[in-house]
Amino acid sequence: MTSPIETPLSRRSFLKWSGAATAAAAVGGKAPVLYALTPDETKKSFAKPDSRYSVCGMCLNACGLVARVENGVITKLDPNQKFLKSRGMLCARGNAGIQQLYDPDRLKYPLLRKGERGEGKWERISWDQALDLAAAKMTEIAEKYTRCGVMFTPGSDSQSLFVHWFAEVFGSYNVSTHESSCLLSRNRAYLDTFGEVPFADVLHTKYIIVVGANPFEALITPDSIDLMTAKKNGCKIVVLDPRFTKTAGLAHEWHPIRPGTDMAFFLALSHVITSEKLYNETYSQEKLSGIEQLTEHVRQYSPEWAEKECEIPAADIRRIARELAAAAPTAIVYPGRRTSDYVNSTQIRRSMAIVNALLGNWDSPGGLLAARQVGLSGPELPEAPFYDDNPEHRLDKGMAKMMFEEEGAFKHMRDAIISQKPYPVKGWFVYRYNPLQSAANRQKTIEMMKQLDFVVTVDIAMSDTAWMSDLVLPAPSVLERQDPASGLQGSAACACVVARDPVVPALFESRPVFEILKGLAGRMKLTEYFDFTMEEYRKQQFKLLPDADRAIREDGVYYNPSKLYGIYEGKIYKTLSKKIELYNERYAQMGVDPIPVYQSPKPNPVNQFRLVVGRNAYFTHCTTQNNALLNELMPDNSLWIHPVAAKKLDIKDGERVEVTSNAGKGELSVSLNNGIREDTVYMASGFGVLSKGLTRVYGKGACIAELIEDYADDISGNMAMHETFIRVAKKGAL
């Protein structure tokens, strides 16, 4: 009676205690007993809790958190109030990080496939067996097909940099990251306008146009929180979206733009701004390149013309252009993040970047900001070996006009693996990446996997990609890991450095990918390239930041008080003209439109709907749908359809429908929704899974990756996920 539980909990009891919410519900069979009569051991108080800093890993924002540890168990995650980037908050997903840690669905030990791929028959093997096998298979493929015969796909994770490094020393250029399903076209467009990818000073802005982004649901720190603060401070928010998102619903104006016509809207803004000379003449002379060409080019794109494309009244377009110009340079056309939508998504973002450039919304308060200095050093690593039998280029070389070599383009890589041209790739190392759910056209990913002799996946849970692999290796959650330092850009809030240390020891047999790669390197005569510990690596990263290590221990974060505004004063831009390019000279040289030329999107085929992708605040892409806490917020996905469109198809609210596209099909229920255009439908990602290892979400809803056809942006190779039309019919009517 004197002390709380003193013995450390066994792993078994960890699980029992874990996710108390679900566990409590799962013991329904117990006979009801009055609480007052329950035995005392269930009421014992805990020892004084211990608070430890860490950084959330439920999405890529990396928000600061404080973990409460009681008797070796994390019982609560709270926001780190000193963490400026996340404005001292922790969202629903952050709060559910505890469930990811203690989830019974976690991968626990290495698993080797026994039956057919995807059959779900596994054999538990030891780590030595697993690493021996992976090293042998990868070496075998390297010998037969060269080292480029193994593809590496690191997801967004603070240890992914080691996967990149491993691929380099192993000798494969075939690295394809998550980014080609995300924001590469945005990055391309802003790099080719400002010479770098900017951050938005949302906090201080007075006027913001949000297009194809949804910051109040797809949370980005600090932008999402700053947007509300800015609104409270009088900032006007204008949202263009075919869907009435929560961002649209909290904005001052929502315009349900016709999907795929964003460029028309922004060319028309440029038309009004140039024809009415609403820009700063001196600024344009000093900083911009191509004002004459732009003025001439956009003469054809009047608001009256754009109205026909966007279905937004010309008067509104003209008014918004004038309002935006009046607020500039304390104004932003928000660059957004996921821009994997259309085959010309780079040019669409160029048209947005050009409006920002024209109005000088750049490098000053309330505009777009250049990246701030963080100050981390790149550790000194030995030079990677050269393998002279390797092919000359990466597999997807030349399949997009201006691809990012270090990111690749998954869609193109997959096509090349299927066709085995220009050369065969037969192995695949997957780290926290799940293209079977996140990449358009699931059937094609399955087809690609049929070409592969060996697939190894490292993940926390049995994702669909893990489910279809040959070898599955369990990774710990971020709360159990030691990570390298990461530099974070927090816009006006901060530039900061974080680095995780384990809050609790890794559960089960899980191992961080860093250790896995070290184990593989040791088996492949590559030991010297991974001959360092995480401490040593971090120490090198902190070479120029003597205070960082202490600050991270004391506050959970180190801030670099680096320059925020006016970074480019007196400096040249990293573009061909050395100015901000309205007219891109390199594009002109390469035969790409130097100023975006409008192309109308494909019209909807009769009785078909355009399918759009979008996020909510509970799910990170397709990774958190099976988390018990988040799953309860949305246990299933449904098809958003406008009541008028549904009536034509004789479909009622909640009814089951079959959806088909040229890529695949699915079945789910409909939710009638006035907040979507009549020609557009939407469903949440991450459902309709293949993996029976995701026990809560298996058998629920339809898979959007199954339906989306695989197009790509022709400049960046970014996946184009809004180019698909689908047919919707009552179940059994097709």
Added chain:
Amino acid sequence: MNKQLAMVIDSSACIDCKACTLACKVENNVPEGKWRNWVKRSEPDFNKPDWMVHSASFHFQPGGCMHCEVPTCVQACPTGATYKDEKDGAVKVDPKLCIGCGSCIPACPYGARYRHPTRNIVDKCDYCEKRRARGELPACVVTCPTKARVFGDISDPKSDAALLLKKNQSVRVINKESDTKPNMYYLSATAPLNWPVKARMPDPIQLWKMAGPLIWGIVGLNAIGVLIMLGKQILMNDKAPETDESHEETRQS
């Protein structure tokens, strides 16, 4: 003046991210299917012409137990388990006295109470009493991205909650037939407003019949408990147990 803990909510800052509901769920081990707090919403009138351009609006309204001035749940409780704590003005459930009869559940116009499926008590928001004992804010307040929930002692004019109330016009969301005088204030123009229901009070005789034997049972068991404790103190020279707060959370295994 006595302490009066209260929540002052700027619902116009709420983005319906559900951080507060999950933070509460984890902190208080709220079982699946049950919630101690919520976010309600009002949608625009989609039939209004031109609604999308100039009057587009969602309005999200975070809520939870309102810790009322005139709590109908307290009136409905047959055992005194639900009570208004004079020390801080919060409405609390003493799990040792709660018999899980559920009379208080329909007596709350706001649906703030639920019957715990395994603990056999009624549970609801207690402003995170254990956190407050450690000097922390309630879980929902501290986790909120836009800090829409402001918590504090409104009797203390210097508290954030009192200052916010003083600076702004506020409303209380009630059912006119059961005005419980909530200690949850919304900065004006909150929506929706029409959701609280009339408090449904238990029939006193039914209640007595239902609760009577159980209460006698508890009294009897308590007496046995007292004897055992006494015996234990005499026979074993044990150190005094740490005083538990009334809201010790159990964890189900």
